[in-house]
Every structure is written in structure tokens, then in C-alpha cells.
Amino acid sequence: xxxxxxxxxxxxxxxxxxxxxxxxxxxxxxxxxxxxxxxxxxxxxxxxxxxxxxxxxxxxxxxxxxxxxxxxxxxxxxxxxxxxxxxxxxxxxxxxxxxxxxxxxxxxxxxxxxxxxxxxxxxxxxxxxxxxxxxxxxxxxxxxxxxxxxxxxxxxxx
Amino acid sequence: xxxxxxxxxxxxxxxxxxxxxxxxxxxxxxxxxxxxxxxxxxxxxxxxxxxxxxxxxxxxxxxxxxxxxxxxxxxxxxxxxxxxxxxxxxxxxxxxxxxxxxxxxxxxxxxxxxxxxxxxxxxxxxxxxxxxxxxxxxxxxxxxxxxxxxxxxxxxxx
Amino acid sequence: xxxxxxxxxxxxxxxxxxxxxxxxxxxxxxxxxxxxxxxxxxxxxxxxxxxxxxxxxxxxxxxxxxxxxxxxxxxxxxxxxxxxxxxxxxxxxxxxxxxxxxxxxxxxxxxxxxxxxxxxxxxxxxxxxxxxxxxxxxxxxxxxxxxxxxxxxxxxxx
Amino acid sequence: xxxxxxxxxxxxxxxxxxxxxxxxxxxxxxxxxxxxxxxxxxxxxxxxxxxxxxxxxxxxxxxxxxxxxxxxxxxxxxxxxxxxxxxxxxxxxxxxxxxxxxxxxxxxxxxxxxxxxxxxxxxxxxxxxxxxxxxxxxxxxxxxxxxxxxxxxxxxxx
Numbered sequence: 001x002x003x004x005x006x007x008x009x010x011x012x013x014x015x016x017x018x019x020x021x022x023x024x025x026x027x028x029x030x031x032x033x034x035x036x037x038x039x040x041x042x043x044x045x046x047x048x049x050x051x052x053x054x055x056x057x058x059x060x061x062x063x064x065x066x067x068x069x070x071x072x073x074x075x076x077x078x079x080x081x082x083x084x085x086x087x088x089x090x091x092x093x094x095x096x097x098x099x100x101x102x103x104x105x106x107x108x109x110x111x112x113x114x115x116x117x118x119x120x121x122x123x124x125x126x127x128x129x130x131x132x133x134x135x136x137x138x139x140x141x142x143x144x145x146x147x148x149x150x151x152x153x154x155x156x157x158x
Numbered sequence: 159x160x161x162x163x164x165x166x167x168x169x170x171x172x173x174x175x176x177x178x179x180x181x182x183x184x185x186x187x188x189x190x191x192x193x194x195x196x197x198x199x200x201x202x203x204x205x206x207x208x209x210x211x212x213x214x215x216x217x218x219x220x221x222x223x224x225x226x227x228x229x230x231x232x233x234x235x236x237x238x239x240x241x242x243x244x245x246x247x248x249x250x251x252x253x254x255x256x257x258x259x260x261x262x263x264x265x266x267x268x269x270x271x272x273x274x275x276x277x278x279x280x281x282x283x284x285x286x287x288x289x290x291x292x293x294x295x296x297x298x299x300x301x302x303x304x305x306x307x308x309x310x311x312x313x314x315x316x
Numbered sequence: 317x318x319x320x321x322x323x324x325x326x327x328x329x330x331x332x333x334x335x336x337x338x339x340x341x342x343x344x345x346x347x348x349x350x351x352x353x354x355x356x357x358x359x360x361x362x363x364x365x366x367x368x369x370x371x372x373x374x375x376x377x378x379x380x381x382x383x384x385x386x387x388x389x390x391x392x393x394x395x396x397x398x399x400x401x402x403x404x405x406x407x408x409x410x411x412x413x414x415x416x417x418x419x420x421x422x423x424x425x426x427x428x429x430x431x432x433x434x435x436x437x438x439x440x441x442x443x444x445x446x447x448x449x450x451x452x453x454x455x456x457x458x459x460x461x462x463x464x465x466x467x468x469x470x471x472x473x474x
Numbered sequence: 475x476x477x478x479x480x481x482x483x484x485x486x487x488x489x490x491x492x493x494x495x496x497x498x499x500x501x502x503x504x505x506x507x508x509x510x511x512x513x514x515x516x517x518x519x520x521x522x523x524x525x526x527x528x529x530x531x532x533x534x535x536x537x538x539x540x541x542x543x544x545x546x547x548x549x550x551x552x553x554x555x556x557x558x559x560x561x562x563x564x565x566x567x568x569x570x571x572x573x574x575x576x577x578x579x580x581x582x583x584x585x586x587x588x589x590x591x592x593x594x595x596x597x598x599x600x601x602x603x604x605x606x607x608x609x610x611x612x613x614x615x616x617x618x619x620x621x622x623x624x625x626x627x628x629x630x631x632x
Contacts, residue, residue: 002470003351003449003452006353008551008562008569009553010551010554010561034560037249038249038322040218040220040248043538060289061197064586079483082486085487086485086487086507087482090195090198090481091196092289092290092291093482110584112538114198115274116274129276152317152318154318154319156562158551159629160628160629160630161511161606161607165409166404167393167404168397169401169402170398171401171402195476195477195480196510196512196630197512197513201380201402201404222428232324235324235325237325243327243328244326244359245324245325245326246325246327246350246359248472251323253324268382268426291477308475312477313475313476314404352565353564353565355535355565355588356535356589377513377514377588378512407510407511407512407605408590408607430513430535430589431589432534432592434590434592434600434603442600445592445600447566449566
């Protein structure tokens, strides 16, 4: 039965690729670590140049962001997320991420997303959505294109 | 502090109104019971005539549906949800609900939604989204329009 | 990969047995419907005579209880849960359930538990814990004892 | 109403104290960042000397651990969590953490816990439990003892 193999495990990020965040911002890289296809939680790293700007987006669920390196902010908020800080995003919030200078050339964040991320235009028209499913598809496409053998990031078998 | 008032409580559905599910299907009624503005979970009843059909939609998170009365199905699945049955919808699933005859004229379901519900057209273009925030707004609008004093359905103060 | 078979499905409670809630209260019956071994959520029905009393217990996570039939309360609260009502229990709450007369001889509730339920004595010493794992074990033991072929209640394959 | 003030915010760990993990291991320090009293999720850093060993414990829900510095393992598993790695612990798992040498004298982890952590003895008798409530109490006690003005770590008001 499904539960018999479920176990606690470690994920070594060195074994997983950085994939360009197409079609949004190819200079932004995502490393998907784990995705739960039942609940919709997915865990990833994001790496971006300090001059990055990502489109405005809405989150259906919570997001927890630990900043490993560099600094960034949301245009809609005054605060800046610097290395070691933790951002807690509540369900149905929306915002526009931009890099903040003064903390190096590169931004790396560790992210725990639940549910969808929806990209909107200036009139809040929904343009595209990202979630566990699109994150897994991007990872598998990248592996195929680069002749890498994918691991099952949707497995919790320890 | 916020946590000091948090407590377990009962919700008496008789104290809360059935609100038309505008602008989608005014003959479908929703009774919002509770909404968590941090996590995005919301709990509600739905009441619909057996000849109802709701537009195709996508869920960002899980949905649990207990059918109190009547029967319904998704066009995309063969199974029928009859009284007393439980449907578990996984994150990033999509489907088109329709009533099923043979179990009475009315359908009532008890629903626990996490995150967004996104209505799409036949080409999967996203048209509208529903979540804890729109559910609370619809309830508050209804109260205002009908001169009812709203209760705070986003409070967990017992 | 694990995600490829995940899908929305219906659970027909008629296909699953009522199992005595041993060793706590054999006259209380539990029907386990689904258990998520990753997140620890489990969904069940409970059936009990109106004169039931269950030991005091603590919940690590949330519990949502929809009362299908009969009435019950917690000794620690004044409110009574009657048919059609919804109880929302917040994380790290504790209480002692008892039946309430005046609504028939039998209580049936639909329950969504997240995490552990810990039985305590009068001094809050922890005596036993229940969770997705013990719920699945009780179901499998019952099937073995009664020569029933168990279904995999930990699968989300639609 | 409660939802009106809910918003996304940043937590600056410099503004929050390291508190000794009494009564378990006073040389282990915890920095509580945020606690959700509805769902039972709490977010914290842990700092420990490399020769630390914590008692065996059980988790009711999931735990996600990002290792910032140093290395550690569970006696029950062969893998080692090194800097930058991510551990995903499934609900109702149990294990005994110990430091691993070769990666410096200090271990720092970023932890997202859902629900209870229960300390057990060698016979799995439950001795003590930790959760959002005990984590908040330890923080408030520390503030009182050291004449610090506590912030409300249970608020999601941005």
C-alpha cells in the first residue's frame, strides 16, 4: 500500500538542476526540490541577478521565503528581505518582486509554496498560472532536453 | 496577543444566510461558514437544483466534499457522488460539476476548500477566481444589501 | 512517477467497515475513509450511542466536525453540536466529548483530523496517541480479523 | 474583522532572541519566528554545538528543515544533512537527532514544523510535547526574565 514506503529523507540540491524560469524570465533560475501532488505544496530554490524584476502575481496559498543570499522586495511593500530573513506570505496576496542592490549581485531564496501562483497584467487579468504541476513539467522538460535522468520529485519514499 | 483568544467553537448554520452564487449561477446558493485568511481554507455549504451545471474550474489546493442531499458528478469522471459519499479533490485538478437525477430535486454539499477555484473557458483561458477573499466579500455584500449584521467568519475566537 | 496516477475520486462509505474504537470505547465505531501519510490528515465517520463519553484528548492540529445525526458537546464548552452544525477545533486544543440527549439515540459525525490525537489522564499525562498510522492499522487489523480484502485508504489515485 | 489586517510581511531574525531549549538541552538554542495558533504551524531557527544530541521524538505533522550551517543526522537514517540541504519529514515519523563532525563546530537549521513534537523514552512512552503553544510560552517567558518587550509572533498582520 502507498503508505508503506513513505519515510523522512534528505534532498541534496547538488543532484538537481537549475532550470530557466521560462517563459517568464529566463535569467531567473529555479531548482525544484519536492512537490506534493496531493496537497499542492512545492519546495524550490530561486536564483536571480540583482537587477531582476518578476511580473506581478497572486498566490492562492501561503508562501514562506528564506533569503539565502542577496536582497529583494515587493514594490507593494516598504520592507526589504535581506540574507537570513523570512517572509511569510498569506493566502490570496499579490505583489511584484524586484531585486535590491547593496547585498551583492545575486539573489538566492529558499521557497515553500502552497497552491497556485497566478501572473496578472496591470488590470489584474490572469495570464498564466504556476503550481506543483507546471513546476514538475518544467523540471522534466529540462531533463529531457539535457539528457538527464530525472528523479521523482513527487515521491516521499525517504 | 492574537493567540490568546483562539479557541474551538461551533458554527450554527441557521445563523448564516444562503447567498446567490453571483455572477456564475444565481440559482446555486452558498452558505459560507468559516474562512482562514492566513492559510486560505474556507468552509461552506452549497445548495443547487438537480438540473444545475457549473462552469469548468481548476482548484489550486485540495477540496473535500461531503454530499448531504441529492447527487452530482463531474463530466470528466464516471463516478457519481450520492448522499453520504465523500469526494477528495487533489491540488491542481479541474472538472465540470453537473447534477444527477434520481436522488431528489435538490443537491446540498458540505465543502472544505483550500486556496483558489479558477473558472476557465473551453480553451482553459482563466476567466475568474474564487477564494476565501471573494467568499467573504460575497457574504458581506449580501449582508449589507439585506440589512443583516454580519458575523466575523474569519475569526477563530471560539 | 508518483504524481502520474494522482486524481480526484469519490469514496463510497458503504464499501468500508465500521470498526470498534479499541481499546478506548468499543461501543464507539470508526469508519476510516482516507489517510494522507505525507501530511497526516485523515477523514472518517464516528458512530456512538448517545450515552457515550470519550476520554479527554489533545489535538496537535485542526479538526473539522460535521454532525450528521444526534448531538454532542465538550465538557469544557457550553455549546452543543446538533445535526448539521460544524465544529472547528484549533491546533493544540483539548477537551472531553460526551453525548447530549434530545436528538435521538445515535450520534454520527464526519471528521477531518490533521495530525495526532493524544489521550491524557486527569493530570494531563499522555497515555496514548492516535493518528493516520494507528487509524490505518486499526482498519487493516479489522479486515484481517474479519477476512475482508482491504482497500488502500492511503492512495490518492482517484 | 480579523481578515482586514492580515498581510504579507518580513521577519527580521535580528529582532528576536535565541532562547535555551529548556528543559531538554539548554545548550541548544531556539529562535521562534512565527506561530499560527489556528493551524499549529511554527517557524524557527535552531542553533546547537556539533556534539549535541536531542532525545528521540515523534512528529504529528510534517517538518521541513533547511540546514544553514554545520551537519547533523538522525540515528535511524544513514543520510547526513549538510549545509544547503533540505530534509522533508512526513507525518507520524520519529527519530533521534545528533550532530555530525567535519562541517564546523556549530549547527544552524531553519525549521517549519506543523503540529506536535513528542519526546519519548526508549520504550516509546510519551514524556513531553512541544508545539506552537509551548514555543510561544518559552519565548514569552524568556522575554519576561530578560526584560525584553515581546512582539506578537502569532500575528499575521504584515
